[in-house]
Amino acid sequence: MSAPKDKRGRDGILPGLLKGMATTAKSVMRPTHTAEYPHAEPTLPPRSRGVIALLEENCTSCMLCARECPDWCIYIDSHKETIPATTEGGRDRQRNVLDRFAIDFSLCMYCGICVEVCPFDALFWSPQFEYAEYDLRDLLHEKDRLGEWMATVPPPPALNESAADPAEVTAANRPERGR
Amino acid sequence: MSTPTETTLATGAGLTSHDMVLNIGPQHPATHGVLRLKIVLDGERIVSADPIIGYMHRGAEKLFEVRDYRQITVLANRHDWLSAFGNELGVVLAVEHLLGMEVPTRAVWLRTLLAELNRVLSHLMFLGSYPLELGAITPVFYAFREREELQAVMEEASGGRMHYMFNRVGGLKEDVPAGWTGRVRDAVTGVRRRLPELESLLVGNEILMARTKGVGVLGASTIQQFGVSGPIGRASGVDVDLRRDAPYLAYAELFAPGGPGRVVTRTEGDCLARLEVLLEQVHVALDLADACLDRLATLPSGPVNQRLPKVLKVPEGEHYVATENPLGFNGYYLVSAGEKTPWRLKLRSASFNNVQVLSRMLPGQLVADMVAILGSMFFVVGDVDK
Numbered sequence: 001m002s003a004p005k006d007k008r009g010r011d012g013i014l015p016g017l018l019k020g021m022a023t024t025a026k027s028v029m030r031p032t033h034t035a036e037y038p039h040a041e042p043t044l045p046p047r048s049r050g051v052i053a054l055l056e057e058n059c060t061s062c063m064l065c066a067r068e069c070p071d072w073c074i075y076i077d078s079h080k081e082t083i084p085a086t087t088e089g090g091r092d093r094q095r096n097v098l099d100r101f102a103i104d105f106s107l108c109m110y111c112g113i114c115v116e117v118c119p120f121d122a123l124f125w126s127p128q129f130e131y132a133e134y135d136l137r138d139l140l141h142e143k144d145r146l147g148e149w150m151a152t153v154p155p156p157p158a159l160n161e162s163a164a165d166p167a168e169v170t171a172a173n174r175p176e177r178g179r
Numbered sequence: 180m181s182t183p184t185e186t187t188l189a190t191g192a193g194l195t196s197h198d199m200v201l202n203i204g205p206q207h208p209a210t211h212g213v214l215r216l217k218i219v220l221d222g223e224r225i226v227s228a229d230p231i232i233g234y235m236h237r238g239a240e241k242l243f244e245v246r247d248y249r250q251i252t253v254l255a256n257r258h259d260w261l262s263a264f265g266n267e268l269g270v271v272l273a274v275e276h277l278l279g280m281e282v283p284t285r286a287v288w289l290r291t292l293l294a295e296l297n298r299v300l301s302h303l304m305f306l307g308s309y310p311l312e313l314g315a316i317t318p319v320f321y322a323f324r325e326r327e328e329l330q331a332v333m334e335e336a337s338g339g340r341m342h343y344m345f346n347r348v349g350g351l352k353e354d355v356p357a358g359w360t361g362r363v364r365d366a367v368t369g370v371r372r373r374l375p376e377l378e379s380l381l382v383g384n385e386i387l388m389a390r391t392k393g394v395g396v397l398g399a400s401t402i403q404q405f406g407v408s409g410p411i412g413r414a415s416g417v418d419v420d421l422r423r424d425a426p427y428l429a430y431a432e433l434f435a436p437g438g439p440g441r442v443v444t445r446t447e448g449d450c451l452a453r454l455e456v457l458l459e460q461v462h463v464a465l466d467l468a469d470a471c472l473d474r475l476a477t478l479p480s481g482p483v484n485q486r487l488p489k490v491l492k493v494p495e496g497e498h499y500v501a502t503e504n505p506l507g508f509n510g511y512y513l514v515s516a517g518e519k520t521p522w523r524l525k526l527r528s529a530s531f532n533n534v535q536v537l538s539r540m541l542p543g544q545l546v547a548d549m550v551a552i553l554g555s556m557f558f559v560v561g562d563v564d565k
Binding site for chain 1: 250387479
């Protein structure tokens with residue numbers, strides 16, 4: 001294959017090269033777009049799925065997250081504790097106590113289904129991503145490590161002005177039953 | 180004593196040559212993953228080529244059968260990792276059809292917008308990587324700079340940079356953040372403004388022309404035999420685009436006469452034509468994204484999803500949905516037995532067919548043109564091996 005000829009009939013790779021160099025020269029004049037990561041922190045949006053944080057007090061060990069996880073990377077152990085009745089003739093109550101809550105981030109697909117299904121707001125996404133490990137097994141975060149991520153959870157962003165009211169607002173505005 | 184006999188020990192090979200079997204891949208930078216090409220060479224000429232696939236087979240279809248529809252979107256957006264939004268879309272459209280579910284208008288337009296942004300992202304990837312395979316290192320930096328702008332707005336809405344996981348049966352996961360549409364507008368305008376820089380490195384470049392013009396010509400009849408679709412089909416004059424011909428989402432309105440949508444075609448069918456189709460489709464997709472933003476601004480307030488039951492069961496039945504993914508037709512054939520998991524979910528992916536045609540295209544070509552042809556087929560190995 002021979003290169004196409006230019007107007008004077010010469011082999012012309014020069015115009016293309018010059019055009020490319022002109023574009024490069026234009027870019028050289030502009031400040032760089034790349035951020036030098038370890039020195040410059042990236043600004044990540046609040047919805048960014050970096051790591052899953054656990055608010056242990058909210059967890060009732062209902063196992064919904066562990067069951068809905070597409071690759072079953074959430075491990076939960078719990079036991080039941082009996083709280084004796086506080087009043088005379090009252091009933092003893094049972095309470096779930098969370099013994100272990102672990103997410104294996106080497107298996108996690110970062111889909112966010114566990115965060116979505118949690119009925120008690122115990123799981124949150126954090127944009128924090130700096131938890132790379134040299135050993136795969138260290139990516140299994142136990143509940144204390146998952147709890148530490150709570151400090152990095154940002155508040156959710158405000159929604160678009162055309163968005164429908166959140167379910168909580170609609171529920172609060174609904175007229176009471178029986179009226 | 181034996182009588183002396185004349186024995187020919189060897190003859191000079193002269194100009195004849197022996198066939199040589201050459202394996203390209205599975206680990207080869209030009210295969211974008213783990214595609215193996217078994218090529219039989221006669222000197223510099225390719226005698227036959229055999230794409231050997233399956234190195235990355237993950238059994239996606241079988242995995243779909245033991246997962247509910249929300250979990251399926253997680254898996255489905257991963258086979259073609261460059262067009263996760265388009266992949267999710269097919270699954271939820273099939274489920275919504277079987278459920279007879281109507282999707283809120285805002286969700287339809289937001290989905291169309293995100294699908295077009297995803298198309299730009301995927302096309303920019305190939306516009307950067309194809310010149311890289313031809314030896315031009317610079318364009319990829321320009322392509323990735325634009326990708327970064329668009330990925331930022333996709334991440335702001337969905338939380339993911341590649342695997343968006345933003346589609347749900349009945350709409351989207353949640354509404355977009357305040358001010359997001361303005362930032363999308365800025366990103367689209369910025370990409371459109373800077374695109375000529377990338378084009379200046381590709382269009383009309385003599386070296387690129389020499390490597391691609393008239394190389395790897397694919398005829399329209401071969402395309403129909405192999406079921407090749409998308410930009411590769413359109414580069415050979417096969418004027419089919421599901422966005423116009425079998426409209427889904429809001430495409431019927433966008434591709435109506437006078438609308439911003441148009442189908443980009445070329446007739447040459449060579450590597451250059453395929454690259455040109457991709458480049459022009461970026462412009463069309465940006466126009467479509469702008470049209471979606473205009474429309475979203477005029478829509479009344481409303482939800483972006485439907486309230487779903489805790490356990491979503493899809494009624495018994497079957498339905499096939501094909502969507503125009505950046506690389507071609509992406510189809511899902513959903514057969515439901517009324518359970519919360521599908522009985523069968525067949526995946527028809529674009530790259531699978533687009534790669535098969537290599538066995539017809541490569542014979543007769545020079546081995547030096549092999550990478551130029553392979554790269555111009557714009558495939559993702561995950562999409563081939565599923």
